[in-house]
Amino acid sequence: MKSKNRPVIAGIGEFLWDMFPTGKKAGGAPVNFAYHASESGAESYAVSAVGNDAPGEEILGLINGIGINHLIARVDYPTGTVKVELNRGVPAYTITEEVAWDYIPFTASMEEIARRVDAVCFGTLAQRSATSRESIRKFLSLVPQESFKVLDINLRAPFYSRGLIEESARLCNILKLNDEELEILKEMLAIGAADNRDACKRLMEACELEYLILTAGADYSMVFSREEVSFLETPVVKVVDTVGAGDSFTAAFITSLLKGEALGEAHRRAVDRATAVCSVAGAWTKT
Numbered sequence: 001m002k003s004k005n006r007p008v009i010a011g012i013g014e015f016l017w018d019m020f021p022t023g024k025k026a027g028g029a030p031v032n033f034a035y036h037a038s039e040s041g042a043e044s045y046a047v048s049a050v051g052n053d054a055p056g057e058e059i060l061g062l063i064n065g066i067g068i069n070h071l072i073a074r075v076d077y078p079t080g081t082v083k084v085e086l087n088r089g090v091p092a093y094t095i096t097e098e099v100a101w102d103y104i105p106f107t108a109s110m111e112e113i114a115r116r117v118d119a120v121c122f123g124t125l126a127q128r129s130a131t132s133r134e135s136i137r138k139f140l141s142l143v144p145q146e147s148f149k150v151l152d153i154n155l156r157a158p159f160y161s162r163g164l165i166e167e168s169a170r171l172c173n174i175l176k177l178n179d180e181e182l183e184i185l186k187e188m189l190a191i192g193a194a195d196n197r198d199a200c201k202r203l204m205e206a207c208e209l210e211y212l213i214l215t216a217g218a219d220y221s222m223v224f225s226r227e228e229v230s231f232l233e234t235p236v237v238k239v240v241d242t243v244g245a246g247d248s249f250t251a252a253f254i255t256s257l258l259k260g261e262a263l264g265e266a267h268r269r270a271v272d273r274a275t276a277v278c279s280v281a282g283a284w285t286k287t
Contacts, residue, residue: 007118007258008044009037009251012136013126014101015048015072016080017055026059028080028101029154032244033121035068036251036273041259044251045113046070047139048126049100055079056100071110075103088239095125095156102129106138114139119148119254124168128159140171148210148258150174152250155181162188169207176250179216200224211263213253215246215274223253223267230267239278249274 011030018027030046037044046068050056056079063070080099085092104126114120120143127133140149151172153165165188169175177185179196186199189206193199196214204212204224212224216234223230252273256266 004118004258004260005041007042007255008113008116009042009119009121009255009258010034010045010047010113010117010139011037011121012047012104012139013123013132014080015046015050015059016082016096016099016101017059018082018084020084021086024081026062027082027244029123029152029247030121030126031063031068031070032247033152033251034070035066036244036248036277037119037255038068040252040255040269040273042251042255044069045117046072047104047110047113049073049075049077049104049132051075051077051079051100053079055081071107071113073100073105073107075100075105077103093156095159097128101126102132104132104135106135110135110139111142114142115144117143117147118258119150121150121152121250121254122168122171123152123154124160124164125154125156127164127168137171148174148254150176150250150254152176152247153181153185155184165189172207173209174211174213174254175203175207175209176213176215176246178246179214179219182214197222197229211257213250213270215249221249221267221271223263223270225263228263230264232267232271234271235275237275237278245274245277248277 011033013030014028015031016028017024034044034046077100080101081096083094149172215221220233249270253266253270256269
């Protein structure tokens with residue numbers, strides 16, 4: 001893939017209000033990804049849906065104010081919310097069902113963006129409903145063959161299954177997961193591996209991936225290509241919360257790769273951005 005000064009990147013899926021004990025913040029992994037891709041120098045787009053309601057109006061006002069390009073449809077379902085509880089900065093989520101991002105419609109504008117993106121990020125969560133699953137997969141089918149299709153697996157019980165994971169893995173060429181999600185996949189897919197490095201290499205081969213990203217919280221992260229592995233310890237930082245840290249990591253890494261940076265340098269930029277996000281409240285605070 002040729003390097004680009006300003007690659008075109010999209011995140012498609014959930015867009016919602018994270019309801020913290022201290023108040024609400026806009027979020028959703030694909031939109032967090034689009035935000036941080038933009039902050040890293042990409043022309044990025046958030047693709048989702050919100051309701052025809054006051055929370056939808058408010059969250060659109062916020063995304064417009066920050067300046068994130070978006071294709072956010074208005075639909076006749078309530079704007080999504082997630083209750084977030086923090087334990088020493090680590091979030092636990094209660095995700096409302098039958099909300100707007102479960103009903104993302106496919107539009108002509110989405111088709112236009114899909115045909116010219118250099119990378120798109122999607123997950124398993126927004127595929128919990130048939131409507132959004134169909135729109136996401138149609139978008140992916142139109143993405144240029146040489147572009148990155150990033151599956152940020154983002155497992156949130158009970159909204160995943162072995163079938164969904166296997167189908168999604170066939171649609172991507174880059175897989176991003178954390179160490180807890182890797183343990184789930186090792187058991188679910190019967191990956192007999194001596195350690196996480198070996199398990200990731202086996203996933204790379206089984207899924208025919210170009211890259212695999214593994215984050216392990218405060219300990220380390222690893223990025224695998226077909227030729228090399230980059231390992232970095234996580235810098236020590238006073239954590240406010242980790243919401244959006246993984247999304248920012250993925251966005252910075254993908255944007256840096258598309259700009260022509262080597263794997264190790266792209267990895268370092270990703271670690272730096274995720275570390276900065278952990279030191280502030282919420283996923284969208286400028287770092």
